[in-house]
Amino acid sequence: MAVLPIPFPENLRVAGIRLGTARAGIRSGPGDDLAVIELAPGSQVAAVFTRNAFCAAPVRVAKEHLAYQPRWLLINAGNANAGTGAQGIEDARATCAALARLAGGQPQHVLPFSTGVIGEPLPVAKICAALPQALSSLRESGWESAARAILTTDTCPKGARLELSLAGRRVTIAGIAKGAGMIAPNLATMLAFIGTDAHVAAEDLRLALAHALEPSFNAISVDGDTSTNDACALMATGAAGGPQLTQKHPDFPAFLDGLTQVCMRLAEAIVRDGEGATKLIRIRVEEAQDQDEARRVGMAVANSPLVKTAFFASDPNWGRILAAVGRAVEDLDIARVRIWLDEVCIVAAGGRAPEYREELGKAVMARPEIEVRIALGRGRSAIQVLSCDLSYEYVRINAAYRS
Known part of the structure; x- marks a missing residue:
């Protein structure tokens, strides 16, 4: 049971981002275990990943695909696709290709993420069979369903939301995360997906994410173990309109502060839900x-x-x-x-x-x-x-x- 868990925020949604889930039958127990995140055209994505030398196959593929302005994120729970060698890379790419075919894009426009047991082959057929359901359920209000679909040993979904005024526009920064064990700096066994409707340049988005990570996800520990699959993605759709936020914009520090607050709330939610934690x-x-x-x-x-x-x-x-x-x-x-x-x-x-x-x-x-x-x-x-x-x-x- 989590230590005084933080309630999942109501009405969590970010303009330009839709999320859908499905049951692929990978994770034991009931509930969905596959999530798809769809980004509006023109969105920017920054991401950081584990520094573990045995990084998982989806980490390697996601790093490659980041350069192609991603449109979709694909996340499965129950299988880490780590320690799976060359076959794991092929399997991660196969799931990206399957999603791209159904969604009308290219495989390199998909970022794959996995969490679960290390060393087992990824059940590609199960994921591909569940993709149509995940895509048909895409909606802006799908954040909590996605937060539940990506859990492993977690006891509750983790979400955070913040609204602030930037460049004369009302902007939302919100995100979800999973993680309860194998939690230590340099991310941990955690996945985090944060979205904003602010208009932020790609390079400045990367800088903002690096800034926000240090006092949040890189300052927590449940058990001192760093995972093979850690990842944190920051997505900016620009749907709020207004001028582009860059480091030179007077409101950029406020954006950094808001993003850091969201990351810190998610990081604290992970520690509160640490495996077996009572304090x-x-x-x-x-x-x-x-x-x-x-x-x-x-x-x-x-x-x-x-x-x-x-x-x-x-x-x-x-x-x-x-x-x-x-x-x-x-x-x-x-x-x-x-x-x-x-x-x-x-x-x-x-x-x-x-x-x-x-x-x-x-x-x-x-x-x-x-x-x-x-x-x-x-x-x-x-x-x-x-x-x-x-x-x-x-x-x-x-x-x-x-x-």
Whole structure:
């Protein structure tokens, strides 16, 4: 069960984008497991992908097709088409060709995405058989159906929506994401699809996406594992009209801020739905020498199994947090470090804070949302990382994933 899950936004739609779903029978259990996203002609698409050397076949094909101004995105759940060699590439291309034939385009105008079990051949025939239904169900209001169709071990659909005024026009930025396990920076086992009706130049769209990723999808961790299939696509239809937004436009910073907000909401929804999670942990690192140092410290705490299991047990074993911080910075002056659990100071002057009492720590650890604030006393850089606890249920989910 997700930690106080964020409700899916009502009336989520973006002018110029339609979404349709179908049941292909790839993912176990009921419900649709195939989604198609159709973009209005002239739309621009930017995307980023996993840095895992064993990146999946659809990642490789999508990278190739990005140069051809995509019109459709094809997403399947239940099979990652990763670790499938040359056949996996052929299969990904075959699904693109099948969609293009039905939709009246070219195969290179389709971006494929997959999520699910690694190492199994992609069931191309099942996908092709389900494509007519997915296309016939295309509609602007199809975001929630698509969000449900792309889930794997997730317990709920994840969506975010924001409206703002840009260049004298009312603009929407909205998106969906999936992910619950294999979540770590450089994306994770996550897929995210974000759309806007703003008119944004292709190069500026890529810059905006890179900017928005750092404090959002690249600042979360459920279990420290980075997947083979991570992808995040940003689509701009220009349907809102108005002048083109470029880096030189006075409203471009507002667009960056809005996009970042949407990405951060989706990223938080992923962590709240972490496999077996019972607590959301916000790790705030302050007074670091630079962003890289702040990130190292934050991720050392976020990825520590000892820290995560202590949170699950509501055990204020603050020595585990201290140890994680210490191994992340070799030349750390521990006398300058202060650490808090919410409002309770647990570490100061190189050791246990004089005012700290065990019952205060226990009271904080029992909360469903907790902030760990770490002041390094080394500089002015700061970062926030989102993580969750590690429970018995996480082990059960992953032990039984293929059975």
